[in-house]
Amino acid sequence: MISLSKVCDQCKKYVQIPLIENQIIACPECSKDYGTLASLEKVFDHCPVCQGRQFYIQKDFNQALGCLVMLIGIVFVPFTLGLSLPLFAVIDWFLYRRISSMAVCYRCHSEFRGFKIPVHLKPFMHHIGAKYDR
Ligand SMILES: [Zn+2]
Numbered sequence: 783m784i785s786l787s788k789v790c791d792q793c794k795k796y797v798q799i800p801l802i803e804n805q806i807i808a809c810p811e812c813s814k815d816y817g818t819l820a821s822l823e824k825v826f827d828h829c830p831v832c833q834g835r836q837f838y839i840q841k842d843f844n845q846a847l848g849c850l851v852m853l854i855g856i857v858f859v860p861f862t863l864g865l866s867l868p869l870f871a872v873i874d875w876f877l878y879r880r881i882s883s884m885a886v887c888y889r890c891h892s893e894f895r896g897f898k899i900p901v902h903l904k905p906f907m908h909h910i911g912a913k914y915d916r
């Protein structure tokens with residue numbers, strides 16, 4: 783499914799909104815209207831929510847899950863003579879590889895899933911992020 787996820791400006795809930803061409807992007811919780819999506823192909827030219835023009839690419843997975851897997855590995859170290867750490871690192875790597883990427887808008891932090899991500903998008907860069915985080 784092609785979708786946009788963000789924390790709604792109005793109701794402050796994290797919502798996932800399906801993106802359909804020529805349809806209004808509206809919060810499913812409070813119906814806040816974010817405007818009409820003109821074209822799916824042009825999403826990465828101008829963010830449909832904030833008109834921002836810069837996006838970064840990110841692995842679409844709950845980073846807390848990755849940390850948790852490592853943490854469990856560390857906890858078990860004394861019982862497995864350190865073997866669990868490389869094992870869990872492998873599991874972590876495996877999970878990471880299976881997870882698809884999403885694009886995130888620098889300005890409004892909307893997450894775009896289900897897209898073919900343009901090749902020019904790069905992982906998050908702090909100097910660009912800092913520009914928007916004021
Ligand atoms: Zn809302």
Ligand SMILES: [Zn+2]
Pocket residue numbers: 829830831832833834887888889890891892
């Ligand atoms: Zn945006």
